[in-house]
Amino acid sequence: MHEAMFWEKLDDDRVRCGLCRHACIIPPGRRGICGVRENQGGKLFSLVYGRLIAENVDPIEKKPLFHYLPGSRSYSIATVGCNFRCCHCQNAEISQWLHSKREIPGRHVAPEEVVRQALAAGCRSISYTYTEPTIFYEYAYDTAVLAHEKGLGNVFVSNGYTSTAALEKIAPVLDAVNVDLKGFTETFYREVIGATLAGVLATLRDYRRLGTWLEVTTLVIPGRNDGDEELAAIARFIADELGPQVPWHVTAFYPTYKMLDSPPTPVTTLVRARGIGLDAGLKHVYVGNIHDATGENTYCPKCGELLIERRGFRLGRLRLEKGACPVCRTPLAGVWE
Template identity: 60%
Template sequence: MKEASFYEKVGEGKVRCGLCRFRCLIADGHRGICAVRENRKGTLFSLVYGKAVAEHVDPVEKKPLYHFQPGSLTYSIATVGCNFRCLHCQNYSISQPEGERLRIAGNDLTPEEAVRRAVAAGCRSISYTYTEPTIFFEYAYDIAILARRAGLRNIFVTNGYITPEALSAIAPYLDAANIDLKGFSERFYREVVHAMLDQVLESILEYKRLGIWIELTTLIIPNWNDSDEDLAGIARFIAQRVGPDTPWHVSQFYPTFKLTDQPRTPIETLRRARQIGLDSGLRFVYEGNVPGAGGENTWCPSCSRLLIRRYGYTIRENLLDAGRCPQCGTLLPGVEQ
């Protein structure tokens, strides 16, 4: 265990956690919503520090990040637990606890060893992913500092519910994030995610303000968040508030976990979403989870030249010249090195 960051004692043995936007009030002997931060006699502890439940070497495109060190490898790491309760979670076996007393599974892995493994695997970054990096903040923070010293970049794959104070603390070491913007209605967030949309929107803008490269992902679920109104709302928010150069990934849903009553997202819906994004002024909209369907490629926003051709998470052709279009010289937004 490790004493948690971002909490305050509020009397009667209770503590107020300030790590994520739920700001849980936790009584002695209890845990927060994430189920991995526990109050023991007025001291809040992280129960997952150094407990890696998953580690893999992935293409950075899998995060998905298409404009951040394209074609590179990233060392992905996670602990158990999450502060969301998404009905369609793909990684529910490690993210969603069975009741409050989540069993803290995982293998011992020090921050030093995690960085060593990333370097040995030829990775250029470390991704804190699979569950929710916010809930294992202390572990991610210590790894991120060592990773930066070793010449590696750091990536969050996140639901966007971190508090401004916690994000500001890790921002000097955080280079990129893919943030899920799961829908665009409070009803969707309340009933499917069990969180609040406005808090996610505020968080996205905070990432942007701090200069962290961000890409956004929306998993499109039939009959839940696939209306023209919802998709146009997301696209306008990104184009007008975050910036038209922000990549938006619209991904195919498939039935899983507690949301098995909806069909797989039709490719036509992804095409419609992509067109809505482009019509709203976004320059880079990608279709996800449908390899070979044609919506994965990157085109020059100035001259329409094909710059990066992809199949799934694999880059088949990269024509960028020092990050620029070889035809017109336009610099592709993102992080090349």
């Protein structure tokens, strides 16, 4: 048991959680939407502090982060739980665990041990991923502070629903984030995700304001969020409000969890989405979850020179010189050192 951060006491021993944008009001003995923060006698506790359900060494490209230390490895960790209810969740067996079971699984690993293992594995960063890192924020924060002291980077792979106060606290030790912008209508977020689009957009604006390196991913689902108008709206939002240098990853959906009746995303749809993003003024749009001969590579936004070659999560040629194009000397946005 670990007392939670970001909560306030209400009447009748209720508490209001301020960690994410759901702002759950939780009566005594109950848990918030995430299933892992519980009101015990008028105090809010995290039930997953140090309870790892997954730990792996991953290529940073798997997050996906294409403009953050390319070719490096990231020590990736997660606990159970999530504050979303995505019908197409690829990790539902751990993110939605607590909706069918009450107990909290996981191996206890202290923050110091996570940092030690990351260093021993030759990783350059720690990624808080697989499930939503916001719901194990206290554990992630303590680990991130220690990692930062040891020269390791810290990465969130997030659904983008963290509160402003929580983001502002962790921002000094958070180096990069990939946020899922899952669609661009409130109807989609309400029916498929169990959240609000407005909350995600507010979080994205916060990340941009705080200066954390940001990349955005949209899983393109046939018949759900693959229309030209919606894809163009996402691209315009990124270009206009986050910046045209922010990479956008458009990735393929495969039937899973509660969306087994939806077909996989055709390659042609992702190629079309990439074109829409480039037409909207984005400098870097990437195709993911499938192989595309050009859609995975990074090109100079000025002269078009191939700068970073990729195939899946494997890195090919890397031709940056001090973070810039070797031909025209245009700086490439990202974190390269």
